[in-house]
Amino acid sequence: MLAGAPPHSENCPVQGAFPCGVCMLSLCMCGFCMRTPALPVSFVFYVFPGAVLKIDPGWSTLFIGEFVTLTCDIEGAEAGWEYSFYKDQQQYSPGYQTTNSYRFQITSSNDGGEYDCVGRHKGSSETEKSKTVSFTAAEKPRATLTSGNTTISVGGSVSLSCSVRDSDGWKYEFYKTTSTSWEKLVETSVGDSGVIQVSKGGIYQCRGERETSGYLSDMSDVAIIRITFTNKPVITQQPSWSQIFQGEKITLTCEVQGGEKTDWRYYWRRNSRSLPNEDEKLLQFTASESFNGDYKCMTTRRDDFYSLTTWSEAFTVSVLRPKLSVSPSWLIPGASVTLICHTEPPSAGWSFYWFKAVPNSQDSYTYEPLPGTSSGTANNSFTVHGQTHTAGYACSAGRGDPLIYTQHSRPTFVWSSGVHPSASLTVNPDRVQHFTSESLSLTCEGNSSQWRLIRFLTDDSLLSFLPPATINGSTYIKNEAPRKAVYWCESGTEFSNAVNISTHSDGVILVSPVYPVPVGESVTLLCVMKTGNISSDVFFYKNNKLIENERLGEMKISAVSESDEGFYKCQYNGRESA
Ligand SMILES: *[C@@H]1O[C@H](CO)[C@@H](O)[C@H](O)[C@H]1NC(C)=O
Ligand SMILES: *[C@@H]1O[C@H](CO)[C@@H](O)[C@H](O)[C@H]1NC(C)=O
Ligand SMILES: *[C@@H]1O[C@H](CO)[C@@H](O)[C@H](O)[C@H]1NC(C)=O
Ligand SMILES: *[C@@H]1O[C@H](CO)[C@@H](O)[C@H](O)[C@H]1NC(C)=O
DSSP states (O other), X not given: OOOSXXXXXXXXXXXXXXXXXXXXXXXXXXXXXXXXXXXXXXXXXXXXXOEEEXXXXXXXXXXXXXXXXXXXXXXXXXXXXXXXXXXXXXXXXXXXXXXXXXXXXXXXGGGOEEEEEEEEETTSOBOOOOOOEEEEEEOOOBEEEEEOOOEEOXXXXXXXXXXXXXXXXXXXXXXXXXXXXXXXXXXXXXXXXXEEEXXXXXXXXXXXXXXXXXXBOBOOOOEEEOEEESSOXXXXXXXXXXXXXXXXXXXXXXXXTTOTTSOEEEEEEETTEEOSOTTOSEEEEEOOGGGOEEEEEEEXXXXXXXXXXXXXXXXXXXXXXXXXXXXXXXXXXXOOEEEEEEOSSOOSSXXXXXXXXXXXSSSSEEEEEOTXXXXXXXXXXXXXXXXXXXXXXXXXXXXXXXXXXXXXOOXXXXXXXXXXXXXXXXXXXXXXXXXXXXXXXXXXXXXXXOOEEEEEETTTTEEEEXXXXXXXXXXXXXXXXXXXXXXXXXXXXXXXXXXXXXXXXXXXXXXXXXXXXXXXXXXXXXXXXXXXXXXXXXXXXXXXXXXXXXXXXXXXESSOOGGGOSOEEEEETTEEOO
């Protein structure tokens, strides 16, 4: 028999296809009449056509739920043929059937395998088996949504890619949520890569649809696409002066570079805290210290919360405040006090205003102009004569036409050690240096019944108002951190004498009187250890010069004179007092 040559029916005894069962030359066959031109006599063969199995859809992987149609084709086969299908060498369909196709739904992964088929004409033998065709059956697949680079410039787009693993023949549907539902965004065609471009962020999903059957994959997981714009917001200030004065109207504007045509929604922060001025491109305020801080802004597209810029660089707003220095800090009887008001930059053209700090009922001060200064001075230095008690001062500066003023400087104090009866602070025990473990009491006395106790930490220049007196009008201090401070009392217009107090957690201290010692009186300086008694040599220094070596840790000056004034310290066993 010959196979594969075209039929030449004109040489055949009977035209066309022969149904099986036609017998010639004692051979019973079925097939087509063929002539072989190589033979001298027209000789007839009956070539039996093979069965061909087709599986539709023809993907190598099919999924549970998909329908499959097996078709067994035998060329020229007509009525009277029967077909049978095999899977993995086992008869699969229920025996022979008269239709050449068999349709079924894939229900498990066992439905995958190698398929073939045979045909037969009634009464004749079976054709040869078709070539096997195989496919794999898999669980229903889930689509996967991935995005490309989401850092883009305004007007750019992000690619979203949908795929169903290890399989072909899909087209893809992309969905996006609105506030109420999922909305189909776009559907790609089969053969496309499954990639779309979107210009908005949001919540997306996708799924695949099998080309011919309409079989749907599961929806992908929800993907939140956040777009970060490379365009940066920038804060500008109007007026663009580098110095801002108290009371000036200031406008900060948030502008996205290169995003002019976009409708933005604005967000603001000051010192990393959100401001309630949401959705204002301009931030307007009247300058005062409470508006000082580092400002940042950020924007999102108005129609797309998921597309945002980064936060802008910080823009610092700092309302100008001069600094006042006072010299000397401790009043010297009869000497005047010099105030100097420092502005930044110290350029010409400023007028300076001078104030006295008046304690008010809150933990703050009000400011009263010093006599004769209400129209300002051209000199940034001002001299106060005849100051005898502790006092607080402040300054401000003004410039321009119309005149605008800085806010007040913080108060700066000049301290007096002189005790006067209408306002006095007493320290118990009466010494400058204390151990933190020992209790120390501070008592305000005088004309008022309402005192507040002030502490100025000399190392940090930090002013604080201590809580109201606790026991019998005295404030007790114990077990606080070691510190060096000046204390005084205030009430209404009254300021008490000020005292230096230092507290120490360990080592040795020098016991010396808090208050100035009148000339002619005796003074005893003691060197004290926190634990244990002094039992060997103690060295006393005055202005860093060794002056005495005492066994008992005690140094006595029987009648002090002004020449005894100075800074004393003691040294014992390798430890040195303040
Ligand atoms: C994304 O695009 C931006 C801007 O084009 C680029 O600066 C960045 O490096 C890209 N990131 C990645 C991960 O490709
Ligand atoms: C400002 O006052 C100080 C102290 O009173 C004085 O020494 C200085 O000369 C004055 N400066 C001017 C420019 O008047
Ligand atoms: C307080 O201490 C300072 C610096 O240590 C000193 O100049 C001042 O004279 C002291 N005041 C009194 C009243 O002892
Ligand atoms: C202190 O009190 C006396 C009488 O108790 C009074 O005359 C005097 O004005 C008071 N001083 C002040 C500064 O209030």
